[in-house]
Amino acid sequence: MDELTVALAARDAAGLARRRRAVDSPQGAHVTVEGREVLHFGSNDYLGLASDPRLIAAAQRGAARFGVGAGASHLISGHFSAHDTLERELSDWVAPCADARALLFSTGYLANLAIVPVLCGRGDAVFGDRLNHACLNDAARLSRAQFIRYRHGDLDELSRRLTQSRAKRKLICTDAVFSMDGDIAPLPQLLELAEMHDAWLLVDDAHGFGVTGGGRGTLAHFGLAAERIVYMGTLGKAAGVSGAFVAAHRAVVETLLQTARPYVFTTASPPLLACALQASLAIIRDEPQRRERLSTLIACFRAGTATLPWRVLPSETAIQPLVVGDNAEVLALSAALWQRGLWVPAIRPPTVPQGTARLRIALSAAHAETDVTRLLAVLAALAERG
Ligand SMILES: Cc1ncc(COP(=O)(O)O)c(C=O)c1O
CATH class of the missing domain: 3.40.640.10 (Type I PLP-dependent aspartate aminotransferase-like (Major domain))
Structure with a gap:
């Protein structure tokens, strides 16, 4: 037990501890979590079918x-x-x-x-x-x-x-x-x-x-x-x-x-x-229109990332990572988004290589264009704050 406790504390200190959040609504662009509604960019429900x-x-x-x-x-x-x-x-x-x-x-x-x-x-x-x-x-x-x-x-x-x-x-x-x-x-x-x-x-x-x-x-x-x-x-x-x-x-x-x-x-x-x-x-x-809508959202997101300070990976799919690098930094960024009502999970090692911790932004046909522009605006504000 002592060994496990020490190992868990070391994980925590390295910014690697994970925690779950219990969702209390259907999957979608907006979900209810811990009593509040948040705009959600953390799901692989790319076509918005999970609650169809x-x-x-x-x-x-x-x-x-x-x-x-x-x-x-x-x-x-x-x-x-x-x-x-x-x-x-x-x-x-x-x-x-x-x-x-x-x-x-x-x-x-x-x-x-x-x-x-x-x-x-x-x-x-x-x-x-x-x-x-x-x-x-x-x-x-x-x-x-x-x-x-x-x-x-x-x-x-x-x-x-x-x-x-x-x-x-x-x-x-x-x-x-x-x-x-x-x-x-x-x-x-x-x-x-x-x-x-x-x-x-x-x-x-x-x-x-x-x-x-x-x-x-x-x-x-x-x-x-x-x-x-x-x-x-x-x-x-x-x-x-x-x-x-x-x-x-x-x-x-x-x-x-x-x-x-x-x-x-x-x-x-x-x-x-x-x-x-x-x-x-x-x-x-x-319903090919779902994929067309997703493509439009991807283009809208990518067009808005040029001025952000984080590395945007060359992805044309619904998975749009912003590489921050440091574990603690990506956790802080994800927490700041959460405080502003946006849920964007921080992905850290061993899921990604050391030094490439990132926000994994997942877009979905369930999102509206205004959801994407809101995410971009909050990211820009957080970047300016430093
Ligand atoms: C590339 C890849 N393969 C396989 C899996 C596992 O699929 P499942 O979640 O159905 O177990 C995942 C994600 O979970 C994945 O991203």
């Missing part, structure tokens, strides 16, 4: 029809017709290759923990971008394959490492949209390298699915399809609900279904969520 009445109604109908719990894992008796339909719709929508199928997972974290150890093991090698999400790194470690990390976006280093490798099987894994930087991975070049070295390419599109490529995700953004691509999309961000899916060649999906431990040994997600997700997918398909 059509998703809520679909979930309610799903609960009335199927109940609230799946009762068992998919392979025992927890696989429902709603899961099945959603899987078919997702594989048609993303279409990562001919003869593709999709498989639902309870979370993106679990999906990645499933994919990598199924495709690679001892004697194999996993190559990952240094800014990949933590769960891709954890998946690589779990696989027991050699884990080689290359500098962010450095295709020359990756190419060199692939050439040097004597591994039996190789897998390149990458965030499609980097979760804390917002930039898009060079997927065409990564696929080229994968082809050249006969490697798998695992594309984690947690922050692209629903938004990029007309909503089909980042493969569609680049017009890519290949049997060596394993696509992972999450359903708790732009899709507004919860869960994740893998879309890939049917042989890959069947292998995951048969052997992936994070698929086999966990209770299926409630079928009512699959019902809500069918409604979500219909909106992603039929």
Whole structure:
């Protein structure tokens, strides 16, 4: 106990302690937290679907029809017709290759923990971008394959490492949209390298699915399809609900279904969520205006950042980080925003590299242009105050 207490105090002193805030309203541009309404820039609900009445109604109908719990894992008796339909719709929508199928997972974290150890093991090698999400790194470690990390976006280093490798099987894994930087991975070049070295390419599109490529995700953004691509999309961000899916060649999906431990040994997600997700997918398909609105807000935000003293990263996505650097400074900035009624989370190591603590501003189609201009005005005022 003493050791834990000392370690917690050291965390706190380094500006690394985290705290949760309990939200007491639906997700949206404005949320109620600790008794006050704040303007919110901390959610991955990029299309504003998390509290859409059509998703809520679909979930309610799903609960009335199927109940609230799946009762068992998919392979025992927890696989429902709603899961099945959603899987078919997702594989048609993303279409990562001919003869593709999709498989639902309870979370993106679990999906990645499933994919990598199924495709690679001892004697194999996993190559990952240094800014990949933590769960891709954890998946690589779990696989027991050699884990080689290359500098962010450095295709020359990756190419060199692939050439040097004597591994039996190789897998390149990458965030499609980097979760804390917002930039898009060079997927065409990564696929080229994968082809050249006969490697798998695992594309984690947690922050692209629903938004990029007309909503089909980042493969569609680049017009890519290949049997060596394993696509992972999450359903708790732009899709507004919860869960994740893998879309890939049917042989890959069947292998995951048969052997992936994070698929086999966990209770299926409630079928009512699959019902809500069918409604979500219909909106992603039929309402491009949400993505257009998001693009307008992104342009509006970026146009207003030129005079701010913090480093604005070159992101064209809804993730717009302002890099402050120091942990204490970013906490103070986030607290000053909070005092003025704006919720913008401070992101610190180990989520981002040392010395690059930042405000992660996440824009959503739920925001109004005036919300963005208010954020810019408060940031400008705080910058002037110093
Ligand atoms: C790039 C990336 N992959 C995977 C995940 C995990 O997805 P989930 O939240 O569904 O577990 C996240 C975020 O949470 C992410 O940002």
